[in-house]
Amino acid sequence: MALDEVRILLEFWEEPDKDCGDVSSLLDKQIYAVEIRMEELMHLKQHLTVFAPEMCK
16 A cells, blocks of 8 residues: 555544545555455465475475
8 A cells, every 4th residue: 555545534533524535545446456466375375386396305
């Protein structure tokens, strides 16, 4: 998450009566990015699990 995105979240935190459209969109974007990264890491784990026994013979 970029620093300017963190600022947006902090501004909303400090002024909760503000329109939260930008915050909702930002959070949705970050949640999606985390989900994608988790999938990538799971694929990496699967590959490493397959290769590890072969590499250490």
